[in-house]
Amino acid sequence: MIIETRRLILRPINLDDINEIFEYRSDREVNKYQGWIPATLNDVEAFIGKISKQINEAGTWFQFVIIEKETQKIIGDLGVHFFDSDNKQAEIGCTLNKKFHNKGYATESVKSIIAYLFNELNKHRIITTIDPENINSIRLVERIGFRKEAHFVESLFINGKWVDDLLYAMIEKDWQSLNCDDLYEK
Numbered sequence: 691m692i693i694e695t696r697r698l699i700l701r702p703i704n705l706d707d708i709n710e711i712f713e714y715r716s717d718r719e720v721n722k723y724q725g726w727i728p729a730t731l732n733d734v735e736a737f738i739g740k741i742s743k744q745i746n747e748a749g750t751w752f753q754f755v756i757i758e759k760e761t762q763k764i765i766g767d768l769g770v771h772f773f774d775s776d777n778k779q780a781e782i783g784c785t786l787n788k789k790f791h792n793k794g795y796a797t798e799s800v801k802s803i804i805a806y807l808f809n810e811l812n813k814h815r816i817i818t819t820i821d822p823e824n825i826n827s828i829r830l831v832e833r834i835g836f837r838k839e840a841h842f843v844e845s846l847f848i849n850g851k852w853v854d855d856l857l858y859a860m861i862e863k864d865w866q867s868l869n870c871d872d873l874y875e876k
Contacts, residue, residue, distance in 0.1 A: 691745060693754070693806055694759075695798050695799070695801075695802045696798070697759055697760070697795070697798060698758060698759060698795065698799055699757040699759055700756055700799060700802060701754060701755060702743075702745075702752070702753070702754060703738055703754065703767060705735065705738055707738070707755050708731050708734045708735055709731065710755075711728075711734050711738075711755070711764065711767060712730075712731050713787070714765075714766065714785070714786070714787035714788065715727065715728050716728050717788060720788045722849070723820070723821040723823070723827070724785065724848075725848050727849075738753070745770070745772075746811055747772055748772050748773065748774060749772070749773065750771075750772055751769050751770065751771050751772075752769070752770045752772070753767055753768070753769045753770075754767060754768045754799075756768060756786070756795065756799045758790070758795070764787075765786060765787045765789075765790040766784065766786035766795065766796070766799065768782065768783070768784045768799055768800065769782065769783045770782055770807070771783075778812075778814040778815065779813060779814060779815045779816070779817070780807055780811075780813050780816050781816070782800065782804070782807075782816060782817075782818050783818060783819075786799075791826075797830060797833065800830065800831075800834060801834060804834070808865050808866075814861060814862055815860070815861050815862070817857060817859045818831055818858050818859075819856065819857050819858075820855070821854065821855065821856070822854045822855075822856050828856070831858045834860075834868075835860055835864060835865065835868050836858035836859060836860045837858065837859060837860070837864075838856060838857070839857050839859050840857040841854060841855075841857075842855045842856075842857070
């Protein structure tokens with residue numbers, strides 16, 4: 691399954707992607723809000739091995755790589771967690787190589803996945819969780835149209851310390867009111 695936008699291709703992650711993923715995921719400073727930072731290529735291989743090979747299975751994560759069309763380079767990845775038993779809700783998370791920040795790629799890739807989840811998989815609600823200090827991610831999801839629903843105090847133990855967690859969500863009817871035609875080629 692492949693999703694294309696004007697500038698990006700999103701496709702399922704595979705073992706051939708290990709080196710490119712390690713390049714940006716192992717950057718501790720850029721990924722300081724992530725719960726997973728690989729130390730070795732074997733860590734990336736193990737990560738890919740744990741991911742579901744089938745999209746839309748309750749209780750699993752499915753991972754896409756984000757490819758810049760112009761260079762055919764992997765510039766990030768986007769995960770989707772299909773977590774509930776009635777399979778009408780999903781969680782998303784995005785990681786982008788720092789060389790590609792501030793170019794609209796995160797917005798474009800996240801919007802394309804949201805459109806797919808609502809329009810093709812008939813999801814009702816999509817959530818994302820963010821560290822309150824991760825201002826760029828907060829701005830991204832608010833710009834896209836997510837609303838803040840909760841602030842959990844010291845609810846996650848990440849990188850050796852307890853951190854707060856913000857929960858943002860969007861429901862399908864709110865998404866339909868937004869204009870996202872700019873994602874796709876005319």
